[in-house]
Amino acid sequence: MSRCSSSGLALMLWAAMAAAVCGCGRPDTAPRVVVYSSVDEPVARPVLEAFQSKTGIRVVLVTDAEAAKTVGLAARLEAERNNPQADVYWGNEPFHTINLARNGVLAEYASPAAADIPAKYKDSAGRWASCGLRLRVIGLAAGGEAARACAAVKGVADLARPELRGRTGMARPSAGTTGGHVAALYVAMGEAAARRLLESLRDNGIRLLGGNSQVVRYIAEGQLWAGLTDNDDVLNARRRGWKVEMMMPDQEGPGTLAVPTTVAMVAGCRRSENARRLIDYLLSAETEKRLVDAGFAHCSVRVEPRGVRLMSVDYNAVVAKLPYAVADALRILEGRR
Template identity: 25%
Template sequence: MTKKTRSYRGMHRSLLAGLALCTAIGIGSAQADAITVYTSYEEDEIAAFLARAKQDMPDLDINVLRLSTGDLHARILAEASNPQHDVIWGWAVTSLIDPRIGELVEAYTPEGIERIAEQFRDKDGKWFATTGYMAAFCVNNEVLKNKNLPMPTSWADLTNPVYKGEVVMPNPASSGTGYLMIASILQMMGEEKGWEYLNSLDGNIAQYIKSGSRPCNAASEGEFAIGASFALRAIKNIDEGYPITMVIPSEGAGNELEANALMAGSKNKEAAKRFLDWTVSENAVNEYYNWKEIVTVTGGEMPEKFKEAGLPEDIASVMWNMDFVWSADNRAPVLERWQKELER
């Protein structure tokens, strides 16, 4: 890893820690409004988004708890009788549409909601999605060359025996990225053939990793040839100088929307609503485009480095048309079977 990369990551960790400290102490203002936000955004994304939010709303203290999608799901349900947060921010739609979660949030229409197409909003107004992410492979060019391995182009390719022990992917029980991969495979292939494929793929998997970003980082650092991850992490790592290629599976990229919602039990609803309004603001959208391959709010423009890394401007052309209701309704049985048959 280069010194530049270590400095880059250290900078974001420091920024996030500093923001968390500032929000916790109220930046010296006893009169500031304060909210607690639960999110599954990546840490570097949170740091950038919060920095922008603090510029726009300096009198609002935003305390953030970040957990992976599955862990956050478990925590919110565990706290159902006494919620400890005001807002859900950037969390998987397939988790938010769980009826048990639906009982804990209330409808809210933020200012500017017309900038988000109806397909990205709950029909009852309980959530709206502003961003999203999609699956992609991070393939280390140097490892391929050193081991004389071919460049994969599809999920089907990953079952090739030459990749045995060279593939890592997220654990779907803890990672939203991992679950969208499993769900998309089962939707693409049908459940019977999909499970046959997953069992075949398992023969080449070196590790199932808790985080959605870590497989890409592991491949980027040369630990493995292929890390199944999400497109933005691949783009960021390419931009940082890692010797990887981003591959969007030719079958279509599984994807997930990241949504926001107001907790019915919030004791700081006016401040919470103000934050939710900000999440669809022009400044927020411009910041999203620095970090997200899927932005549902009109305005903004895809950065050149995204295109240079291989992301098409028409990202819908490479996205699998996910059935989010199926993903949500089948989450428990899919994960139960996956843990029984494949988790290790």
């Protein structure tokens, strides 16, 4: 064998060994789909695993911490707009989803699974649709003096009652569903009335916490007697054996705010066909039932709920008001001028 042949063979052997070590030259050809999700991971993961088992498409799930969950994932999608890493966005609320659609981050896809979803719970251009309604609720202490003090609470304004002074809480409006709730109140009540409401809560010593689950934990521990949160946070607390009651606020006023989960395809995603299949699955009645059975969603988007009157709200109008309402609410609640 010549010296050149020996050198060539050695080079080929070295390249083969390097490829074996680093995995180069063997691209991952298995079908997969990447989903960014602010749905609670213990709820989202079994749904995605069921899709994976059914289709053979591997699902890569990316989540974030509660305090920055939706806000953080939305910011990440915006930052990756020119080089999208996600294929599907599965949000726990509609507010940031609508903003992402307006900013061109989401693609049009009219899923056949969304055909029976009412128009108010999906984008007219097909850039997102909803599956499962969560509710903004008031968590209440159970038993003793705290329960007696909460007996008259029927709505958000009652959290300013003197017997609850210093004993109420809410998540900071800058993150999660609380910001959408505040903006919805600005839309439903008008700015002046919403400001007066927030001022009364501030003057009664409402505490601003890091997330909805923390509000419920403080109620269970006796640090708070009542607070604004989401239905799933109360149900999760009950599963842990915590004593927390739940009520649907403002049934005699503007109504209880419904917060639909949302599903969308990321514009320019790398695996669009797999994304469509996952979206169809997430928007199906089968998946919606799983969300309700898990206690994450309170009811279906496909039928009007029984026993609760929902706030009549235009989610697009809420999103338009969101930045201003959140900034104004923080200024008021933090006592800034």
